[in-house]
Amino acid sequence: MDSVPNISPNELERLTDQDKAELRQFIGNETQRAKIQTQTHSMTEICWTKCIPASSKGNKLDSSEQSCLANCVDRFLDLNLATLKHLSSLRN
Amino acid sequence: MDSEAVKKAIIKQVQLESNMNNAKQLIEKINENCFQRCVPKPGSTLSSSESTCATSCMEKYMAAWNLVNASYVKRIQQEVHNNGFAT
Numbered sequence: 001m002d003s004v005p006n007i008s009p010n011e012l013e014r015l016t017d018q019d020k021a022e023l024r025q026f027i028g029n030e031t032q033r034a035k036i037q038t039q040t041h042s043m044t045e046i047c048w049t050k051c052i053p054a055s056s057k058g059n060k061l062d063s064s065e066q067s068c069l070a071n072c073v074d075r076f077l078d079l080n081l082a083t084l085k086h087l088s089s090l091r092n
Numbered sequence: 093m094d095s096e097a098v099k100k101a102i103i104k105q106v107q108l109e110s111n112m113n114n115a116k117q118l119i120e121k122i123n124e125n126c127f128q129r130c131v132p133k134p135g136s137t138l139s140s141s142e143s144t145c146a147t148s149c150m151e152k153y154m155a156a157w158n159l160v161n162a163s164y165v166k167r168i169q170q171e172v173h174n175n176g177f178a179t
Contacts, residue, residue, distance in 0.1 A: 007105075011098050019099040026103055030110055036168070040161040041117045045125065048156050054129055059151040061159070069156055073163040 047072035122153050 015023070051068035052061070061069070093101065130145035131138070138146075 007093075007098060007101055011093050014093065014095050015098055016095045019095045023099055023102060027106065030106055034110055034113070036164065037114050037161070038117070040157060040164055041121055043164065044153070044157045044160045045121055047160060048125055048153065052152060052156065056152065057148075059148045061152055061155050065156075066159060069159050070163045073160050074167060077164075077167055 043073055043076055046076065118154070118157060122150050125153060126150055 047069050051065055051072055056062075056065065126146050126149035130142050130149055
Protein backbone atom coordinates (compact mmCIF):
# COMPACT_ATOMS: atom_id res chain seq x y z
CA MET A 1 0.00 0.00 0.00
CA ASP A 2 1.14 3.56 -0.69
CA SER A 3 2.38 5.33 2.37
CA VAL A 4 0.89 8.71 3.05
CA PRO A 5 2.72 11.21 5.22
CA ASN A 6 0.92 12.19 8.39
CA ILE A 7 -0.44 15.69 8.39
CA SER A 8 -0.19 17.67 11.59
CA PRO A 9 -2.65 20.41 12.61
CA ASN A 10 0.27 22.77 12.26
CA GLU A 11 0.62 21.86 8.59
CA LEU A 12 -3.11 22.28 7.97
CA GLU A 13 -2.70 25.91 8.88
CA ARG A 14 -0.37 26.36 5.94
CA LEU A 15 -3.21 25.74 3.47
CA THR A 16 -4.03 28.80 1.41
CA ASP A 17 -7.66 29.89 1.10
CA GLN A 18 -7.70 28.75 -2.49
CA ASP A 19 -6.42 25.27 -1.59
CA LYS A 20 -8.96 25.08 1.24
CA ALA A 21 -11.74 25.83 -1.24
CA GLU A 22 -10.40 23.20 -3.65
CA LEU A 23 -10.31 20.64 -0.85
CA ARG A 24 -13.90 21.40 0.13
CA GLN A 25 -14.95 20.84 -3.46
CA PHE A 26 -12.95 17.61 -3.61
CA ILE A 27 -14.45 16.28 -0.34
CA GLY A 28 -17.95 17.15 -1.59
CA ASN A 29 -17.38 15.17 -4.79
CA GLU A 30 -15.87 12.23 -2.93
CA THR A 31 -18.81 12.15 -0.52
CA GLN A 32 -21.19 12.04 -3.47
CA ARG A 33 -19.15 9.26 -5.09
CA ALA A 34 -19.14 7.25 -1.85
CA LYS A 35 -22.94 7.57 -1.53
CA ILE A 36 -23.43 6.34 -5.10
CA GLN A 37 -21.09 3.42 -4.47
CA THR A 38 -22.93 2.43 -1.30
CA GLN A 39 -26.26 2.56 -3.12
CA THR A 40 -24.68 0.50 -5.92
CA HIS A 41 -23.70 -2.19 -3.39
CA SER A 42 -27.25 -2.41 -2.14
CA MET A 43 -28.84 -2.50 -5.61
CA THR A 44 -26.29 -5.03 -6.88
CA GLU A 45 -27.33 -7.40 -4.10
CA ILE A 46 -31.05 -6.92 -4.77
CA CYS A 47 -30.69 -7.31 -8.54
CA TRP A 48 -28.21 -10.19 -8.26
CA THR A 49 -30.84 -12.19 -6.37
CA LYS A 50 -33.50 -11.35 -8.96
CA CYS A 51 -31.48 -11.64 -12.19
CA ILE A 52 -28.70 -14.21 -11.73
CA PRO A 53 -30.19 -17.64 -11.05
CA ALA A 54 -28.25 -20.27 -9.12
CA SER A 55 -28.13 -22.28 -12.36
CA SER A 56 -26.23 -19.47 -14.13
CA LYS A 57 -23.11 -20.96 -15.76
CA GLY A 58 -19.71 -19.60 -16.75
CA ASN A 59 -17.61 -16.66 -15.60
CA LYS A 60 -19.45 -14.00 -17.56
CA LEU A 61 -22.96 -12.55 -17.47
CA ASP A 62 -25.01 -13.53 -20.51
CA SER A 63 -26.98 -10.92 -22.44
CA SER A 64 -30.32 -11.69 -20.79
CA GLU A 65 -28.71 -11.36 -17.36
CA GLN A 66 -27.19 -8.05 -18.41
CA SER A 67 -30.47 -6.61 -19.61
CA CYS A 68 -32.24 -7.91 -16.50
CA LEU A 69 -29.72 -6.07 -14.31
CA ALA A 70 -30.10 -2.81 -16.24
CA ASN A 71 -33.92 -3.05 -16.05
CA CYS A 72 -33.72 -3.98 -12.37
CA VAL A 73 -31.81 -0.77 -11.58
CA ASP A 74 -34.21 1.40 -13.58
CA ARG A 75 -37.36 -0.14 -12.10
CA PHE A 76 -35.94 -0.01 -8.59
CA LEU A 77 -35.33 3.72 -9.03
CA ASP A 78 -38.79 4.18 -10.60
CA LEU A 79 -40.31 2.63 -7.51
CA ASN A 80 -38.14 4.79 -5.31
CA LEU A 81 -39.43 7.92 -7.07
CA ALA A 82 -43.02 6.66 -7.06
CA THR A 83 -42.82 6.07 -3.31
CA LEU A 84 -41.56 9.59 -2.70
CA LYS A 85 -44.24 11.02 -4.95
CA HIS A 86 -47.01 9.09 -3.24
CA LEU A 87 -45.76 10.07 0.21
CA SER A 88 -45.67 13.72 -0.71
CA SER A 89 -49.23 13.49 -2.11
CA LEU A 90 -50.38 12.04 1.25
CA ARG A 91 -48.90 14.99 3.05
CA ASN A 92 -50.93 17.50 1.04
CA MET B 93 5.34 20.90 3.47
CA ASP B 94 3.86 23.86 1.63
CA SER B 95 0.15 24.36 0.97
CA GLU B 96 0.24 22.46 -2.32
CA ALA B 97 1.94 19.44 -0.72
CA VAL B 98 -0.48 19.40 2.22
CA LYS B 99 -3.44 19.55 -0.17
CA LYS B 100 -2.07 16.70 -2.29
CA ALA B 101 -1.40 14.57 0.77
CA ILE B 102 -4.97 15.05 2.01
CA ILE B 103 -6.42 14.19 -1.39
CA LYS B 104 -4.30 11.06 -1.59
CA GLN B 105 -5.29 9.95 1.90
CA VAL B 106 -9.01 10.48 1.24
CA GLN B 107 -8.87 8.57 -2.05
CA LEU B 108 -7.02 5.72 -0.41
CA GLU B 109 -9.54 5.40 2.39
CA SER B 110 -12.48 5.73 0.04
CA ASN B 111 -11.15 2.98 -2.26
CA MET B 112 -10.40 0.72 0.69
CA ASN B 113 -13.89 1.25 2.03
CA ASN B 114 -15.47 0.42 -1.32
CA ALA B 115 -13.34 -2.70 -1.73
CA LYS B 116 -14.28 -3.83 1.79
CA GLN B 117 -17.99 -3.47 1.07
CA LEU B 118 -17.63 -5.36 -2.20
CA ILE B 119 -15.69 -8.24 -0.62
CA GLU B 120 -18.29 -8.52 2.14
CA LYS B 121 -21.16 -8.72 -0.38
CA ILE B 122 -19.30 -11.23 -2.58
CA ASN B 123 -18.62 -13.44 0.43
CA GLU B 124 -22.22 -13.37 1.59
CA ASN B 125 -23.85 -13.90 -1.79
CA CYS B 126 -21.40 -16.44 -3.19
CA PHE B 127 -21.30 -18.45 0.02
CA GLN B 128 -25.08 -18.57 -0.04
CA ARG B 129 -25.00 -19.71 -3.65
CA CYS B 130 -22.00 -22.02 -3.81
CA VAL B 131 -21.97 -23.74 -0.42
CA PRO B 132 -25.56 -24.90 0.13
CA LYS B 133 -24.54 -27.59 2.66
CA PRO B 134 -21.16 -26.86 4.27
CA GLY B 135 -19.11 -30.06 4.50
CA SER B 136 -15.87 -30.78 6.33
CA THR B 137 -13.81 -29.11 3.57
CA LEU B 138 -14.46 -26.69 0.72
CA SER B 139 -14.87 -29.03 -2.25
CA SER B 140 -13.29 -28.29 -5.62
CA SER B 141 -16.71 -27.76 -7.21
CA GLU B 142 -17.58 -25.29 -4.46
CA SER B 143 -14.40 -23.33 -5.01
CA THR B 144 -14.87 -23.33 -8.81
CA CYS B 145 -18.40 -22.05 -8.24
CA ALA B 146 -17.07 -19.35 -5.89
CA THR B 147 -14.53 -18.15 -8.46
CA SER B 148 -17.09 -17.77 -11.24
CA CYS B 149 -19.62 -16.29 -8.80
CA MET B 150 -17.08 -13.65 -7.79
CA GLU B 151 -16.28 -12.72 -11.39
CA LYS B 152 -19.97 -12.43 -12.21
CA TYR B 153 -20.72 -10.47 -9.06
CA MET B 154 -18.04 -7.90 -9.93
CA ALA B 155 -19.37 -7.66 -13.50
CA ALA B 156 -22.87 -7.15 -12.07
CA TRP B 157 -21.57 -4.42 -9.73
CA ASN B 158 -19.99 -2.54 -12.64
CA LEU B 159 -23.13 -2.84 -14.73
CA VAL B 160 -25.41 -1.70 -11.89
CA ASN B 161 -23.10 1.23 -11.16
CA ALA B 162 -23.06 2.30 -14.82
CA SER B 163 -26.87 2.05 -15.09
CA TYR B 164 -27.29 3.99 -11.86
CA VAL B 165 -24.92 6.80 -12.91
CA LYS B 166 -26.65 7.02 -16.29
CA ARG B 167 -30.05 7.30 -14.60
CA ILE B 168 -28.84 10.00 -12.21
CA GLN B 169 -27.55 11.99 -15.18
CA GLN B 170 -30.91 11.62 -16.95
CA GLU B 171 -32.82 12.74 -13.85
CA VAL B 172 -30.55 15.73 -13.40
CA HIS B 173 -30.94 16.59 -17.06
CA ASN B 174 -34.75 16.24 -17.03
CA ASN B 175 -35.68 17.80 -13.72
CA GLY B 176 -32.53 19.11 -12.14
CA PHE B 177 -33.35 16.57 -9.45
CA ALA B 178 -31.14 13.68 -8.34
CA THR B 179 -32.41 10.55 -6.62
